[in-house]
Amino acid sequence: MKILCGPGDAIMLLAHKNEKGRLVATSVEVNLGKLLYGHNGRVLSEDDILCGISLLVELLAQLFNSRKLALSAVPGLVDTSKSRWTMLEITTHRNDPKQVIFNALRQASYPRVRKKLVEASESIRFGGKRSSTAISIYRKQLEMASKYGASKVKKGGEVLRMEVILKNDALVKEFSSLQEPAGLRTFDGGVNKSPKDGLVSFTFQNLREVHQRVMSRMQGCFQLPPKEGDRQELTGIFIARAFSAFPSQNEKTLHDLLDLYGETTNASADRMGRVRRAALKELESLGETTIHFGEVFSEESYVNPPAVVVPKKERVTLATRAMTEVLPEVRLAYGSPKVEGRYLP
Incomplete structure (x- = not known):
């Protein structure tokens, strides 16, 4: 059974009834961008992440009628919790007014991952829905205008969105060897199964480093020549x-x-x-006409990334965001030394 809640149904719970007829949640999925802004056209800052996870806890506490259960449902907040992250979508934006980056990536390949040009002029995807590592690259301004209507999206330059989606073993593998250690724990594998590591917390720096590392494996990025000529x-x-x-x-x-x-x-x-x-x-x-990954994914490129804004959507959620205080448990698990202007990739 699916249960949707929060602004714009940003939170989805999978649940079933136990032998006593009570609903038991087995997983929680959250879109922090939609939870905070009503849409996912913005790249989240570190403060956004901390605020979003805190808001998630508050909403789950209302739903479960228990703050203790809510804290246990979010990984990393309670030592005895069995919760872990099984999927993360790590995103960044780049200004790409002449579609230089997009067109170069259309020719690229990624090791052991199949590429699909969903819409040749708009989006590229590496990997399928079942892939443990997938990359989705698309023109965000076009997608948002199609979804909400061009008149409702604030006009701006051409924004390219690059999403890295990691699941299960690939997620643990990417977060297991970072400069700034992520929160990993070994969980009981169950009957006749070996114990397995799981991701329970991460910092802003972890997310940026993983995004950089995954994207750096792209191979053969170049633009095709014109179709006509000598x-x-x-x-x-x-x-x-x-x-x-x-x-x-x-x-x-x-x-x-x-x-x-x-x-x-x-x-x-x-x-x-x-x-x-x-x-x-x-x-x-x-x-x-050539992209250089050292520049596209440099430290500086993650500072103040461009956004695609839907003002009417944001007016509904920003008041809630302003009233949400970061919980100490969230700051302890997911916070890192404050650096002004850092944004989630």
Whole structure:
């Protein structure tokens, strides 16, 4: 049985009736963005995370008619709790007015994860619903305008959303070797099952580091050349753009790649000359059309990320957010040394 509650049904409980006919909740799923702002067009700050988890506890306490049960339902707040995180969606936004990042990622691959172009011009997904690691990349402004109506979404620049979704073993694995340790605990596996580690708490820094690490595994990010034009020039442009996605690049290795192309295609000297000139020219101008992960996912890029705002939705929830105080149990489990302007990836 599903039970929806909170602003915009941001909280979902799965429950069943026990032998006494009482409802027993088996899992809790929460969308903190929707809980705090009425939508998920914003990237949450560290304060948002702490406030959102505190609000979750308060709402569950009302639903369960027990503050003790509510604290136990949220991982990391009570030492004796058996609750753990089994799925996290870690998100960040980037300004992408010319769709440079989006178009480069359309060509990318991810190790052992299948890619799907859901809407070729709007969204990319790596992994399926059952995947323990999945990545969803899409144009957030378009999605929000379609969902709520363009007139209700505050006008702004083109915002690209990049979601990393981790479940179960993949979630534990990514959080088990971080610079700032996350909260991991070993849980009894049950009858005839081995004990397993589970994630019970995390900090803002943990989330950013995991997002960075997962996205850094992307391979082969480059933009395809135009569809029309001189065939030799387009070939040269394609080779240069594909080459720009290699981990290390220099002009010598580009010449080696061009030589290999000439040998495998038996291209004439005239044709190869045109391909080579187009490739070298394109490589010089790739500054505006190539993404560099060191810049896209640098420490600075996570500060004050762009948002897609729905003012009417936010007016309903911001009053509740303003009245919600961060619980000491939440700050102890999920808080970290305060750094101004840090935002959840």
